[in-house]
Amino acid sequence: MHPTAPHESSSTAPGAASTRRRRKNARPSELLAAGLELFVDRGFAATRLDDVARRAGVSKGTLYLYFPSKEALFKAVIEDGMVAALLAAGERMAAHQGPAAELLHELLLGWWQQIGSTALAGVSKLIISEARNFPEIADYYRERVISRGRALLRQALERGIDQGEFRPLHVEAAIDVIIAPLLMLAISRFSLRLCGHEVSPEDYLETHFELLLRGLRPAGDRP
Amino acid sequence: MHPTAPHESSSTAPGAASTRRRRKNARPSELLAAGLELFVDRGFAATRLDDVARRAGVSKGTLYLYFPSKEALFKAVIEDGMVAALLAAGERMAAHQGPAAELLHELLLGWWQQIGSTALAGVSKLIISEARNFPEIADYYRERVISRGRALLRQALERGIDQGEFRPLHVEAAIDVIIAPLLMLAISRFSLRLCGHEVSPEDYLETHFELLLRGLRPAGDRP
């Protein structure tokens, strides 16, 4: 109350309880990270919350302080992964002015650097594995993430076709074909190495791009 | 039925006996089919043996007459699917004499007709989902199925390259890139329709083949 001690409030000092608060703020993301790892590794049903909690360094009860059920944690893990993926993707999405081929290259490599090579790629495996058990998650993912990625590819393909850089083709089918190797690459990291067992991701992506580019060019074109 | 096969008859009524024997023999395949459907749909952990038994039209106890554990059923389901897939693939694999492009086309379409469009495709999703939980299954699958498929593609690509029909390239990486859209097509059928949402499998495969063929051709080639 004395003018010479003006900043001392009667309540606890704002810095107090900082350790606790810092931990509290960090808890959800620690739990989400632990959940992502285990869910990706084992699937929803085979993952025990005990293990998730242990991996996050807390007790089982603590987990329930932040997520009301196993399913809620699962959905939050997906949601969190999706948001991060979309944010990462957004950074790359500045309008590209060069040739469509370059844009395509940019999209493929950007995806790998921002998503495919990170923990976020695991979400894809998770969605694929659990889509039937959580249809609403699958729908949500399709609407928010997949349609976005497809739109970017569609833009690139259509621009290339308009400018004569690419030959006309079944754009939607081509999008699927272009995406497939990316997804398999992502999935492989968290599953059976179905593809790319001894091929480096870089070689794999480069080969994909090379095949793709030549496959897209109008007949008779030279590089 | 032939008189020279007398041991077919016994004191029990022949009709009843054969029915019973047929049913007995059929039981496992009904169980395998039911198991495949449910495991593919829900994954290993989320599938209840009660449901498998009910779908196969038997009691839970009966299931244990044929498979000593849930895991044994799971492995049998995979094994069974793999054997069938390899048999199906084998039929197509008579040495092909025409151009490499035709062989490639044959392989892609053959895969779809014999495997991709059938229930066997589900095994792929299963393996991808459960690879981490059953590493030995994953290894086995890789050795028996994947390596076989890759070998066929390798043969086709190398022959094409040798004959100047295809340009030189990173063969192993190309194999992965070629396989990926097939797997995604298979997986999509039992999961989120990540690809091919509104694209027919035929369009999808044709687009894949077209892109691939042009992508493989030496620069400057004309169809």
Added chain:
Amino acid sequence: MHPTAPHESSSTAPGAASTRRRRKNARPSELLAAGLELFVDRGFAATRLDDVARRAGVSKGTLYLYFPSKEALFKAVIEDGMVAALLAAGERMAAHQGPAAELLHELLLGWWQQIGSTALAGVSKLIISEARNFPEIADYYRERVISRGRALLRQALERGIDQGEFRPLHVEAAIDVIIAPLLMLAISRFSLRLCGHEVSPEDYLETHFELLLRGLRPAGDRP
């Protein structure tokens, strides 16, 4: 199939599995009885299903074979008790032709013999204790059981009044006042002996009836 062995059917003999089947048929009521005892003793929340199962002589899992949840068991216990109580009450409810006082006496004693002195009385305590936690059960009980009992008493009172045997009074209030000692007697058996600690039920009921009868008589009447 032979005429000399006519009663041997191909399926299992009807008497077979009888022990099992008999147990199976008995299970639900054994569980209901065990549940009633414990729920009445401890209340819903404080009763462990483990204990219910043990008291019924089965394992915890078995309980779930017959009731899908603790709440379902609880509701079934109440339902079962109510049905039994109504059945018991029904036996007594043959139209009574004598004086209203006799009918009243009959109702009071009948209630005690058929319900109050049996395990069914515990249901009353249960309902009273858990009414707020299971409002729908309370409603159901009120509609099915209480209103029935009240109707019987109302009939007796109104007949007595019509015939000048009883003086005119606030019938609904009187019904409540008449029922209260019965309920307290029932409750006391499963709770604190609030009333009747050293008074025998017979003395208690007789005193109740005596007070009541004189209380109901028109002023100046002699027995």
Added chain:
Amino acid sequence: MHPTAPHESSSTAPGAASTRRRRKNARPSELLAAGLELFVDRGFAATRLDDVARRAGVSKGTLYLYFPSKEALFKAVIEDGMVAALLAAGERMAAHQGPAAELLHELLLGWWQQIGSTALAGVSKLIISEARNFPEIADYYRERVISRGRALLRQALERGIDQGEFRPLHVEAAIDVIIAPLLMLAISRFSLRLCGHEVSPEDYLETHFELLLRGLRPAGDRP
């Protein structure tokens, strides 16, 4: 405030200090009130301390500053309710000089006004519900509260009998029968409305008293 009481002032602002002290002292009673409401509503086991604390406007930790355990809070709630009830009853218990009938009327109405119509009535429901889980509480309640109430009634009845105002009867049984409607009225307020559904407490009590009075009078008496 008086200069001869200088220790009342300190360096802290006097208003702040008194507020804090008052709040501190008030805390337990707020907790007791919150506890009573919830325990009465849900029973001991089904009441969460979290809810009690929230209703009292404090944190769960604070509750433990005043009560070492859930059971301690429960006992304090009962104790507190009993003390208040006995105090309330005491006020009414000045020696009554008029006719026994008037004393009886006074006891019934007094009970309603001081206890039955207040929150204290909930304690009865609580005791009834939890008597088996807390036998020592039940014993304590019986000794301290019930015996007291019974003694008062006994006094009234015996005086009435001695003076020829009431007929001779089984006094202990009569006490039980007289108390029962009171208890049911109290219980009904916190439970299933077993009695008194559409009957006002006043009508109910008046009917009870009327029946009782006539029931107690010697045969042939006129009002």
Added chain:
DNA sequence: AATGAATGAGTTTTCATTCAT
């Protein structure tokens, strides 16, 4: 004094596996 995050023992619930019939 007061807080509320964290804990872990205790309960409910599930389901692969067994076994008497």
Added chain:
DNA sequence: TATGAATGAAAACTCATTCAT
């Protein structure tokens, strides 16, 4: 062989109690 009732180990979930701040 076939059945399905019974089991109990394991997992989800709850909540009284503790304790660092």
